[in-house]
Amino acid sequence: xxPNQAPRTRxxxxxxxxxxxxxxxxxxVARIWERSLRRTGLPVAQTEGFSPRAKLHFGLALATxxxxxxxxxxxxxxxxxxxVDEVLDALVSTLxxxxxATGGAVLSPGAMSLQQAVTSCDWDIELLNVTAGDLAQWxxxxxxxxxxxxxxxxxxxxxxxxxxxxxxxxEVGEPTSRGVRLLATLGTQPRAARPSELLATFESAYRPIxxxxxxxxxEQDGARLEPLEVGAAPAQHTLIGVQ
Amino acid sequence: MSLWPELELVLxxxxxxxxxxxGEGGMVEPEHHPSKVAWLLAYPDxxxxxxxxxxxxxxxxxxxxxxxxxAERAYAPWVxxxxxxxxxxxxxxxxxxxxxxxxxxxxxxxxxxELVYTNLLNCIDLAGVPVRAExxxxxxxxxxxxxxxxxxxxxxxxxVDFFVLGDGEEVVSEINAVICDWKRAGKRSxxxxxxxxxxxxxxxxxxxxxxxxxxxxxxxxxxxxxDVPAVVEKRTVPDLAAWPYPKRQLVPLTEVVHDRLNVEVxxxxxxxxxxxxxxxxxxxxxxxxxxxxxxxxxxxxxxxxYDEVALTSLSTADxxxxxxxxxxxxxxxxxxxxxxxxxxxxxxxxxxLAAQIQRARRTGLTFAPEAGSWRMRQVINKLIDERDLYGAxxxxxxxxxxxxxxxxxxxxxxxxxxxxxAIGELARNCVELGRAHTKNPSVTVSLGGFVPKPFTPxxxxxxxxxxxxxxxxxxxxxxxxxxxxxxxxxxxxxxSLVEGIASRGDRRIGRxxxxxxxxxGTFQEWSEHFDYDRWTQAMDRHGLSVDWYVHRHRTEDEVLxxxxxxxxxxxxxxxxxxxxxxxxxxxxxxxWTPCYDCGACTGxxxxxIVASAVPPAGGSQGTGQVPTGYQxxxxxxxxxxxxxxxxxS
Numbered sequence: 001x002x003p004n005q006a007p008r009t010r011x012x013x014x015x016x017x018x019x020x021x022x023x024x025x026x027x028x029v030a031r032i033w034e035r036s037l038r039r040t041g042l043p044v045a046q047t048e049g050f051s052p053r054a055k056l057h058f059g060l061a062l063a064t065x066x067x068x069x070x071x072x073x074x075x076x077x078x079x080x081x082x083x084v085d086e087v088l089d090a091l092v093s094t095l096x097x098x099x100x101a102t103g104g105a106v107l108s109p110g111a112m113s114l115q116q117a118v119t120s121c122d123w124d125i126e127l128l129n130v131t132a133g134d135l136a137q138w139x140x141x142x143x144x145x146x147x148x149x150x151x152x153x154x155x156x157x158x159x160x161x162x163x164x165x166x167x168x169x170x171e172v173g174e175p176t177s178r179g180v181r182l183l184a185t186l187g188t189q190p191r192a193a194r195p196s197e198l199l200a201t202f203e204s205a206y207r208p209i210x211x212x213x214x215x216x217x218x219e220q221d222g223a224r225l226e227p228l229e230v231g232a233a234p235a236q237h238t239l240i241g242v243q
Numbered sequence: 244m245s246l247w248p249e250l251e252l253v254l255x256x257x258x259x260x261x262x263x264x265x266g267e268g269g270m271v272e273p274e275h276h277p278s279k280v281a282w283l284l285a286y287p288d289x290x291x292x293x294x295x296x297x298x299x300x301x302x303x304x305x306x307x308x309x310x311x312x313x314a315e316r317a318y319a320p321w322v323x324x325x326x327x328x329x330x331x332x333x334x335x336x337x338x339x340x341x342x343x344x345x346x347x348x349x350x351x352x353x354x355x356x357e358l359v360y361t362n363l364l365n366c367i368d369l370a371g372v373p374v375r376a377e378x379x380x381x382x383x384x385x386x387x388x389x390x391x392x393x394x395x396x397x398x399x400x401x402x403v404d405f406f407v408l409g410d411g412e413e414v415v416s417e418i419n420a421v422i423c424d425w426k427r428a429g430k431r432s433x434x435x436x437x438x439x440x441x442x443x444x445x446x447x448x449x450x451x452x453x454x455x456x457x458x459x460x461x462x463x464x465x466x467x468x469x470d471v472p473a474v475v476e477k478r479t480v481p482d483l484a485a486w487p488y489p490k491r492q493l494v495p496l497t498e499v500v501h502d503r504l505n506v507e508v509x510x511x512x513x514x515x516x517x518x519x520x521x522x523x524x525x526x527x528x529x530x531x532x533x534x535x536x537x538x539x540x541x542x543x544x545x546x547x548x549y550d551e552v553a554l555t556s557l558s559t560a561d562x563x564x565x566x567x568x569x570x571x572x573x574x575x576x577x578x579x580x581x582x583x584x585x586x587x588x589x590x591x592x593x594x595x596l597a598a599q600i601q602r603a604r605r606t607g608l609t610f611a612p613e614a615g616s617w618r619m620r621q622v623i624n625k626l627i628d629e630r631d632l633y634g635a636x637x638x639x640x641x642x643x644x645x646x647x648x649x650x651x652x653x654x655x656x657x658x659x660x661x662x663x664x665a666i667g668e669l670a671r672n673c674v675e676l677g678r679a680h681t682k683n684p685s686v687t688v689s690l691g692g693f694v695p696k697p698f699t700p701x702x703x704x705x706x707x708x709x710x711x712x713x714x715x716x717x718x719x720x721x722x723x724x725x726x727x728x729x730x731x732x733x734x735x736x737x738x739s740l741v742e743g744i745a746s747r748g749d750r751r752i753g754r755x756x757x758x759x760x761x762x763x764g765t766f767q768e769w770s771e772h773f774d775y776d777r778w779t780q781a782m783d784r785h786g787l788s789v790d791w792y793v794h795r796h797r798t799e800d801e802v803l804x805x806x807x808x809x810x811x812x813x814x815x816x817x818x819x820x821x822x823x824x825x826x827x828x829x830x831x832x833x834x835w836t837p838c839y840d841c842g843a844c845t846g847x848x849x850x851x852i853v854a855s856a857v858p859p860a861g862g863s864q865g866t867g868q869v870p871t872g873y874q875x876x877x878x879x880x881x882x883x884x885x886x887x888x889x890x891x892s
Contacts, residue, residue: 021266035549
């Protein structure tokens with residue numbers, strides 16, 4: 001039997017990651033999802049072969065230690081219909097503390113993968129050792145710079161990128177009890193710019209104590225959409241808690 | 244008070260921060276109270292090695308079920324985390340509620356390997372307690388230790404307040420009662436609680452014993468008080484069915500070793516392998532009822548979400564009706580469940596079993612022939628013949644496995660180069676068997692240097708020197724090198740030497756352990772941190788001879804550092820078994836044959852609990868009965884044709 005002809009429903013879920021579980025890695029989170037879904041008993045599709053695994057498709061990796069209000073994954077179910085609410089309800093008791101599934105949508109066939117589709121992310125960065133005034137000056141320098149060259153190492157080679165086109169928005173946010181907040185929107189194509197790379201420009205020694213991804217965006221035909229709004233099959237469209 | 248606000252500032256700076264966050268499925272956040280004894284159960288190695296430890300998890304549950312106890316867990320912080328903690332003034336902490344170690348009453352370690360001893364000292368120091376027991380004040384943490392290494396507690400005698408010997412399920416509550424009384428009475432006089440602990444059966448309080456030496460020789464270790472036992476007996480849980488723990492195995496948020504559901508199917512082993520300390524000290528055999536195994540597997544899979552379960556024991560294929568249990572296990576999960584059987588004896592690994600466990604996913608396969616020649620296996624009493632191994636390997640290849648690992652020891656008593664080279668021969672023959680089933684069969688030989696352990700017949704044997712082990716390793720490596728399909732890995736013989744120092748050392752070795760620790764020698768079981776010279780130099784500095792402690796053969800009349808400890812085994816039984824070994828005489832498994840009176844059952848009035856009255860079918864089964872008409876093979880071809888006939892019949 002051709003597995004491609006087996007019934008399939010793909011659901012995109014949004015979840016948050018916060019608290020002490022933020023120190024787990026992207027790989028850890030993938031394993032947590034596999035176990036949590038298995039515990040729900042829902043009919044998650046499996047890969048073929050000697051070592052079958054749940055068919056889960058994760059979006060952009062979140063760096064270890066970062067929090068997020070807006071993580072996404074796509075799950076294949078081996079059935080023609082699957083209600084988003086049923087999935088969300090089942091996960092309430094099986095996900096560990098700190099990971100909460102906050103919304104979902106059934107995807108229409110052929111929807112682009114998260115990794116390809118997402119174009120930018122909003123970040124909320126809490127900085128410890130800086131005043132709002134100093135930070136505002138640094139923001140001006142970053143925004144007025146023609147280029148922001150950053151060097152990173154990949155497979156033993158030094159690679160230099162220009163970060164400037166990736167900085168879509170940058171502003172000083174409200175102060176917190178511990179420091180100052182920096183709000184940024186960073187591009188993710190062809191490679192996701194990292195908040196740590198942004199903070200390293202102009203030799204800033206700013207020490208983030210908490211970095212939180214607040215939104216992911218898909219730019220489509222001039223509009224910015226939340227990943228649950230893209231490619232969702234209208235008839236079964238369910239959205240919960242989208243701001 | 245939680246240290247979390249301080250810890251979360253430090254965690255972004257360290258590798259694998261998830262080691263320190265806790266939050267596992269099944270974790271308890273117990274309510275501490277002045278009337279409850281607070282235990283910090285520690286594993287003195289990294290989180291990913293320590294988390295799966297079943298002994299620690301069992302005690303964690305039993306204590307937290309009590310209304311007069313709470314238990315949390317701690318693991319040795321990796322070197323980067325330790326540096327951050329010391330820089331920030333942060334002590335050892337629990338991963339459950341991130342309490343500082345000082346808020347607990349007891350810091351109790353699980354000791355499974357000698358090379359972690361310096362980590363134990365480091366954890367005590369990080370807890371803010373003097374590392375030497377004699378320097379501790381009344382209110383300092385009580386330092387306890389249990390686990391297999393405590394059968395020779397002497398090297399750690401200066402650092403640990405009390406040791407616990409044997410199964411912990413029952414004795415932990417008795418210890419808790421003693422400490423609870425002491426705590427509720429205001430923790431007056433540390434000496435009084437230690438004296439009380441020494442009267443609990445299975446508990447050894449080293450500070451209550453005098454040690455007498457005559458030059459390098461140990462003369463005696465004797466109690467200083469009449470109510471302190473001259474010989475401390477181990478504890479044995481008579482029936483595993485009464486202890487279906489862990490009931491809520493911890494499901495970690497990050498990757499750990501043995502990251503799967505683990506269900507212990509029996510404890511103890513009477514195969515009688517003479518190098519194996521675990522098999523000697525955990526006697527008798529106590530099987531868990533098959534029905535309980537099934538329940539624990541089904542419940543465990545449902546609540547954990549794991550899709551792999553290991554049925555654990557010292558030799559799982561010996562479990563009565565193992566094939567049925569494996570089959571039932573694989574059918575009980577919601578989806579595909581794979582079963583792994585660690586510690587598989589080759590003589591019980593049949594095609595049926597192979598077919599069962601590969602249904603969901605082929606887990607790694609390791610067989611442990613331990614020695615290359617039949618003569619050598621008679622010496623060590625691992626009575627499996629070549630045909631058993633080839634039969635098992637054939638079964639595995641025929642069921643789709645393409646690679647497997649074979650575990651061997653070198654440096655065994657009476658070993659010659661013929662025995663060492665026979666390992667290569669076995670491995671090559673296994674690869675040849677695989678060629679009938681797959682294009683690129685692969686067999687990895689894993690070679691460990693033999694370290695004699697207390698309470699085994701080999702406790703009198705002088706360990707091979709580093710040079711001799713190295714020579715044998717290279718001899719085999721050069722022999723195997725030319726063969727496609729055979730790979731070889733080996734343990735560092737220098738690490739085996741250090742293990743040997745601690746394994747049979749006496750109380751004087753404590754100074755060496757302390758010195759290596761003070762020089763920064765933690766995580767010695769990690770090759771990147773192991774420092775051989777630190778150990779040998781520390782031995783020299785304290786006037787202790789490596790040769791005397793490690794390489795010397797002991798005599799029958801010698802006082803051994805663990806003679807005041809009892810694992811139930813009669814010393815004359817072990818001595819006779821040592822003589823039998825040298826005479827190449829094997830000993831059958833007493834689970835299915837008459838008793839040899841080793842002492843483990845008779846001494847404690849307990850018995851084997853084994854569902855099947857006969858050994859599992861097939862092979863020689865380690866019963867010492869070589870199949871009728873069996874001739875040791877002369878040529879590979881003879882073996883191969885023999886196997887082929889069996890496979891086709």
